[in-house]
Amino acid sequence: MLGILEFVVLFAVFYLLTLILSFVGVDYAPVHTDILSAFLFALVLSCGTLAMGGYLVMVQESISSLFFRTLVAYCFVGGIGLTILYVMVPAADPGSSNLFWAVMLASLVVVLMRLIFLRIVDSEQLVRRVVILGAGDFAGGLLAESEQNMRALGVRILGCISDSTDPTVEQEKLLCTPYDFYEFCRKNRISEIVVAQQERRKAEGGWLPVPDLMECKLRGVEVTSALDFYERELKKAKLAMVHPSWIVFSEGFKASKSRAFAKRFLDLAISLTLLVVMLPFIVLTALAVFLETGRPILYSQKRVGMLGREFRIYKFRSMRQDAEKDGKAQWASANDSRVTKVGAFIRNTRLDELPQIYNVLKGEMSIVGPRPERPEFVSELKEKIPFYDTRHYVKPGLMGWAQLKYPYGASIEDAKGKLEYDLYYSKNHSLMMDILIMIQTVEVVLLGKGVR
Incomplete structure (x- = not known):
């Protein structure tokens, strides 16, 4: 969403600025205001942000670091990209002075937009509230990684519902086992239940409330395995949870x-x-x-x-x-x-x-x-x-x-x-x-x- 918004802002800044400069006659050279020039400008600078990791680390950065990273992405990486582009497509070149002001104004507007975007996305009204079913090592590892990485993804893990008589998760992270799982999710605005039980839960005296999970799933609360949750949110396969059936029956691992x-x-x-x-x-x-x-x-x-x-x-x-x-x-x-x-x-x-x-x-x-x-x-x-x-x-x-x-x-x-x-x-x-x-x-x- 942020990438799309940034692309639109870059396109608008370039197009409107060249129109204004052309109208007030700042440049004697003709100013290109066609859609292709604005599109290429926005595309190259967006790629510059992606290349410098701007979308991945900005939540953990200060305003000054965010502004500096944006300048490097736009002025250095984007500048090299635009230079190569204008050699290949001379008609898209708006002139050096116009390009300078476009990059400077785009940097300021985009940084401001990112700060507003983060404030909105990070609000408690928009975050996804998640609860973990399980309180063993898998659940503990998921909690630890969520504290480091998942705040940037708009995810809040409220805690763990213990599935055994001997939980290893810290006491303050444990939630009382609900009598009615769906009602618990509705009252606490839970959007997802992540099942992170140990493989040998039966031997350890564990339990899996299948009817409750089925009701939650059928009434709109997402139920996800911990392995799939790791894959979706952290873009990796948690090795301790991988099993042969996941490789055999998953949608991926296709040789084409x-x-x-x-x-x-x-x-x-x-x-x-x-x-x-x-x-x-x-x-x-x-x-x-x-x-x-x-x-x-x-x-x-x-x-x-x-x-x-x-x-x-x-x-x-x-x-x-x-x-x-x-x-x-x-x-x-x-x-x-x-x-x-x-x-x-x-x-x-x-x-x-x-x-x-x-x-x-x-x-x-x-x-x-x-x-x-x-x-x-x-x-x-x-x-x-x-x-x-x-x-x-x-x-x-x-x-x-x-x-x-x-x-x-x-x-x-x-x-x-x-x-x-x-x-x-x-x-x-x-x-x-x-x-x-x-x-x-x-x-x-x-x-x-x-x-x-």
Whole structure:
């Protein structure tokens, strides 16, 4: 909703401002006021906001941070996008001075609109009030994550209704078990019941009020499993709740030949474009690596790809030649002493990943997909993490959903956290989702997120 409102505001600001400037005669050059120019202006700046994570973090930001992020999204990311656009479509160019005032005015209006929007959406009259049926570890984990992330989604979890005689949720989070579930929901304006019971509830003396839940469902109160709630609200599959039947019977995890063909076509188009655009940076990076530490310039490793096939991935070398002199694979650590000075820079800017365009052209990787891991790590992770092998049914990628949502992974626990997002991507991946991931990866590259 906010994205649509912002697009309309940007379109109106551009169109009205150019009309006003044309009317008062500020510019002697003709001012373009056609609908196409305003549409392209709004589209590029909206993509700039998406690329800088403006829609995801604004609830947790101060007004000054929100304004600064908007300026970066519009003036830097949007400015680059508009410059490229006007080279390709000169007729849409309104002139530099008109564009400057349009961007400045749009920034002020959009920040003001976002603050009003957040005030309205965050009001108690509009939030979705949710209650959890269950008081075990699953419910506790859901409560903890809701406090960190779900306020931004307009969700309020009122508490937990215990399903056993031995709840693990804190006492202040427990609600009395209602005699009439529907009446309880009506009086407390509950819009959704999330069932978060432990798998072995019968063995633990638990219970499931099926007739009450059926009545709530039939009378308009949504009843959702905790796993589906996680997927919908937090865009990940909670690993502790995943079971084989969810994979087998869910609507996702579909392998489509037509989608595979379209994705391959998109991969080739983007990788060839990247190769042409980034060729000067490829040459400069190779030269910098050679001047600092000599040969080899490229570094290769075996990685596990689609269906478990091994392939060799290529990167610009960012570590010393003897980084793994004992021959054993090692996780990268924060401020890793093996990283060279040039290596630190090309890691922060992701320039070290550019040789993987070759892997994409060969068809071993895609532009978007789970990051491929080394065989040594995969063998260990498959033994310790359930369903880890499911990520290998999607082609690995240069960028991915887990890279956007989870920091750099360098442990078993990190691998579990990333797998939750990889599972979500494997279940729901589409060309539109791939495009959105590509746009949002701009922020990761510009801000050097998730680098070690």
